Amino acid sequence: PAFTLESLDGVPVSLEGLRGRPVVLNFWASWCGPCREEAPMFRELSARQGSGDGLAVVGILFQETNEQSARDFIREYALAYPNLKDPRIDTGVEYGVSGIPETVFIDAEGVVQHMDRGGLTRERLNVGLEKIGVPAL
Known part of the structure; x- marks a missing residue:
């Protein structure tokens, strides 16, 4: 499903604007333990952006209750990719996100x-990457 959401910095990002590039969308929240465990992998994956495979990594805040906590999470894990607000969880619902x-x-x-x-484990991340034609992490 198409979407245009605003980043925590107020910049609109649309899926259409990423057309032509493989995209990894990660739905997360700052209070989520497993999100913390997988954040270093997404940081590592996003560091490859611009390496030739065209990959775009995008985070979407889902059921996030505290924007400052999300900002702290992003800073703590040094996440340089866009993280978008989905305040009414519409985008998550359209993608069938249940948790x-x-x-x-x-x-x-x-x-x-x-x-x-x-x-995600590294192995499961690599399964998804393979399905969109991106080299394994």
């Missing part, structure tokens, strides 16, 4: 190829 963390793997044509529910 967090959940990660959606979208190919360069904008088609969801894989969804992973729960905290």
